[in-house]
Amino acid sequence: MNVSTSPSPALERQRQDFYERIGRSNMTPLWLSLADLVTPEPRSACRPASWRFAEIRAAMLEAGGLITAKEAERRVLVLENPGLRGQSKITTSMYAGVQLVLPGEVAPAHRHTQSALRFVLEGSGAHTSVNGERTIMHEGDFVITPPMAWHDHGNESDEPIFWLDGLDIPVVQFLDASFAEMLDKDAQDLTRPDGDSDARYGANLLPVDHKGGGGTSPVFNYPYSRTRDALERLKRAEAWDPCHGLKMRYTNPITGNHAMATMGTFIQLLPKGFQTAAYRSTDATIFVPIEGKGRSIVGDDHIVDWEKRDVFVVPSWKRVRHEAHEDSVLFSFSDRPIQEALHLFREDRGNL
Ligand code: 1HN
Numbered sequence: 001m002n003v004s005t006s007p008s009p010a011l012e013r014q015r016q017d018f019y020e021r022i023g024r025s026n027m028t029p030l031w032l033s034l035a036d037l038v039t040p041e042p043r044s045a046c047r048p049a050s051w052r053f054a055e056i057r058a059a060m061l062e063a064g065g066l067i068t069a070k071e072a073e074r075r076v077l078v079l080e081n082p083g084l085r086g087q088s089k090i091t092t093s094m095y096a097g098v099q100l101v102l103p104g105e106v107a108p109a110h111r112h113t114q115s116a117l118r119f120v121l122e123g124s125g126a127h128t129s130v131n132g133e134r135t136i137m138h139e140g141d142f143v144i145t146p147p148m149a150w151h152d153h154g155n156e157s158d159e160p161i162f163w164l165d166g167l168d169i170p171v172v173q174f175l176d177a178s179f180a181e182m183l184d185k186d187a188q189d190l191t192r193p194d195g196d197s198d199a200r201y202g203a204n205l206l207p208v209d210h211k212g213g214g215g216t217s218p219v220f221n222y223p224y225s226r227t228r229d230a231l232e233r234l235k236r237a238e239a240w241d242p243c244h245g246l247k248m249r250y251t252n253p254i255t256g257n258h259a260m261a262t263m264g265t266f267i268q269l270l271p272k273g274f275q276t277a278a279y280r281s282t283d284a285t286i287f288v289p290i291e292g293k294g295r296s297i298v299g300d301d302h303i304v305d306w307e308k309r310d311v312f313v314v315p316s317w318k319r320v321r322h323e324a325h326e327d328s329v330l331f332s333f334s335d336r337p338i339q340e341a342l343h344l345f346r347e348d349r350g351n352l
Pocket of ligand 1: 074076097099107112114116151153165167169
């Protein structure tokens, strides 16, 4: 550390005058901002935050009486991080919102460069169509919309459906790479039978001449029934990680990498009574319990008492500890694939 002495008033005036002059030519001294640009640790405006589903649900039903899904294009309430209000961000890099489609409604077909994930919170039997194939959605299903894939949703069931949308909007915005278009009709044509991509790519088989793999998994619905069954079998093997309980990541079966290029998606079982050891990582993470009840302590003092369908955020490099008061299953997502690809991902498991 250099010991700096304060400049004389005359020198200080000279400096200010200099900054002002170069400012007119769009130049600025690095030495005034260096310490804020290159910090010894992540310093984020993103704050620990949480939303109760009961409150989201009530607001969504109210929105349901004010605007149709078609009129809104997507009837979504955006979950904005309290440290990032007005920016449509739940973390610095990720967008999240809750979408409601009422019985009989359609959300018209469009496509965009942003990738989307859906995690079904409540309801069953509505569909989303992606690239000419339809899938019926059930509670706990994780569904993918790849970049530039046509997608439309419809609810032919007799109950409302609520799901969490996660998108990489802030990343695409940062890169100035947004493109979008509407289809000239509400629902795209279906060109493949239901279950086609699952049979083709999701059964530990691949078409014989299949080559390569893209950034997004060709399997676009990871049904909860199958995920839950896997967790239940693993539970019997008692392969508990002190920081994560039993945590798995959703994968692209072609590459073994994350299911999506920009968003990592995870599912985690914490049995009743389990308390995780403190953990932190550079990927700010959005958690959504889909079974159970518990408490998470984020940073030094932010306590979240959660239950099924609530949403909470752990910012970059804040420690988190989870306690399960019942057998609990937590879905989560983050920008981890981006950080891994750029060799920026870092985690701290304490001394474990
Ligand atoms: C979008 O396409 C959906 O398809 C949901 O359901 C939320 C938020 C911003 C931009 C596009 C959807 C979205 C979105």
